[in-house]
Amino acid sequence: MEITYTSPKSAFYNNNHNSLNMYNNNNNIHSHNNGKKIYSTVSVNNHPLSRPSLQIQLALQQRPKRREPKYHLQKLQQLIKPSKHSSWRETTTTTTSTISDVLRLMDALGLPTPIDIYASLIKECCDTRDIASAVELHAHIDSSGIRPGLPLLNRLLLMYVSCGLIENAHQLFDKMPMKDSNSWATVIAGYAENDDYEEAINLFVEMQNRRRYHNNDDMIEFPISWIIVCILKACFHTMNLELGKQIHGWLLKVGNSTNMFLSSSLINLYGKCGCVEGADFVFDHMHRRNTVIWTAKIVNNCREGRFDEVLDDFKEMGKLRIKKNSFTFSSVLRACCRMEDDGLCGQQVHASAIKLGLESDDYVQCGVVDMYGKCGLVEDARKAFEMNEEKRNAACWNAMLTSYIHHGFCIEAIKFLYQMKAAGIQPQESLLNEVRFACGSKSPENVTDGMCPWY
Known part of the structure; x- marks a missing residue:
């Protein structure tokens, strides 16, 4: 895998625009001239981040020939070479995480870490959901002295949300000098995925109020379906039918009411809130x-x-x-x-x-x-x-026990309780009470005489 830095270009959530080209290569270290800059390439075989090798090519400033960068890279290569039996995604006591390896490599070179390298490492954190590496990477960016732009800050938001660190994401969100629709959408989706539906709705309403304050009549700029699905899901769990109706009305206005993902969310919301007419209206106006x-x-x-x-x-x-x-x-x-x-x-x-x-x-x-x-x-x-x-769950066991109880099969119900105990299934307390009543006694002591295994 070769990571080649050319210029600090960056694009939001688009890996195709990163100047990152990866391919397998042999283990080598070499330098070459290109105009007025000197480029140095390091390959690390069996590195946790590489499949199977890691090459980082960086532009080095010309410096006095005390020691060539090759010497330092060889030392770092020996330090970060992992065990042969370790997986590239694994983090063990004998193998340092991939993010730490790359950051330590860049620090040892004494060079500023390019934005594109940070973007690649952030993507790695999103994929692996490594909490420790995410916090370490953000701290390294803060200590590097660079002033990250909005695209990189949005990537950091996505990294924290992907790792489940929603509080860290919100703290970063509050400190951001500028926010775009992607910033709002990331945090809103993060709260919705963490089942904090009230906060997701509050952020959505706050975003809309700010947009109206700036005389922007459009509800949202980002792709409609996925973020609106998050908000409708939040409305479903909080029974917020009023906001759901407002969103439905806006979807009808902009012509997106027939989207199947949005329509299914609207049908679920109307049905949960008991508005059958609204659910039928959405269903009847769908083309597919x-x-x-x-x-x-x-x-x-x-x-x-x-x-x-x-x-x-x-x-x-x-x-x-x-x-x-x-x-x-x-x-x-x-x-x-x-x-x-x-x-x-x-x-x-x-x-x-x-x-x-x-x-x-x-x-x-x-x-x-x-x-x-x-x-x-x-x-x-x-x-x-x-x-x-093999696939019977607790609900299936309780359903069978209920059948015996409700139709007067008292002995079968007690035998079935023994089977449940042998299978490690805990019956519902209400069903145990019904078994006691079916056996003709309201006292648990009378049921314990060799009849019910749970008393």
């Missing part, structure tokens, strides 16, 4: 609908108790040959539990899952067991439960 869109509509109808529409949408997906996933089946099976047809619809949905090879999925299996149990088909629920022993 994929699995996510249909599943979001099914989930909303199931939440609102419109079970007949759930089954109609499921059948329509089949007619249109829309691919169904495990979440689709899980939601439809939940609706089948409420249909008073002795499990007939549920059996048809189960057969469809088997046909598509999804019957062993965790969500589908749990939904099938729950559906059969609530429809009174306990034996079918047991068969579905035993179909996939």
Whole structure:
């Protein structure tokens, strides 16, 4: 891998514009003249950053010939050569991290680190999510004496967000003398990904207020879909329907309301807030609908108790040959539990899952067991439960236990509790209480007489 520095060009989030050219080369150290500058190249075989070698070519100022740079590079090459058994991404006690190696190499050369080298190391931190290296790299930039421009500061923001250091990112954000839309978007997305939805919304509103203060009527300048999806996700979790409606109105104004990612987020938001008319409006005005869109509509109808529409949408997906996933089946099976047809619809949905090879999925299996149990088909629920022993989760165990309890199979329920204990599954406390009542006693002491393994 060869890293060649030409001039401090930089571009935001675009590696193709970096003056970084990488290719495999033999282990060598040499210098050559190019005009009035002297270039020195160092290769480090088996270096953690290289695949399989690292070459850094830097322009050196002419200096008195006391010792050529080659001497120092050879010493550094011996110091930073890692173990043969270490991975290039690993950080162990015997191998220094790649970021530290490169920074130490640049310091030993006595040369200022170019902006493009910093940009490359920041990208490495984003890829590896190495927290220690991220903090060290930022400290090195601060101590280097350079005044980083907005593109490099935005890269540092992205590095901190990628490493999960959202507080560090916010501190850097507050100190930035200038901010563009990318700066705001990075911090907002960072808070949304860290489930701090209130702060994400507050930053978004603050950004919009500042833009209005500067007489800029456009809501955002950066690519619409991904950042608006973050805000709609925040609105979903905070039940902020008012802000969601405002964003939806702006999307209709600018002509981006039919984007599938945005539409699915809007459908989820309207459904979560109980605004079924809004969800249907978004769905009906879409030109194309994929699995996510249909599943979001099914989930909303199931939440609102419109079970007949759930089954109609499921059948329509089949007619249109829309691919169904495990979440689709899980939601439809939940609706089948409420249909008073002795499990007939549920059996048809189960057969469809088997046909598509999804019957062993965790969500589908749990939904099938729950559906059969609530429809009174306990034996079918047991068969579905035993179909996939390796991937059964706690919800599936509890669904099977619920089937035994609600249909009066007291002895089977107690035996099943022993199976759960042997499998290391903790049943829900409410189900344990129901087992006690089913056994004819409200006292835990009476259940402990060789009957219930959890008391």
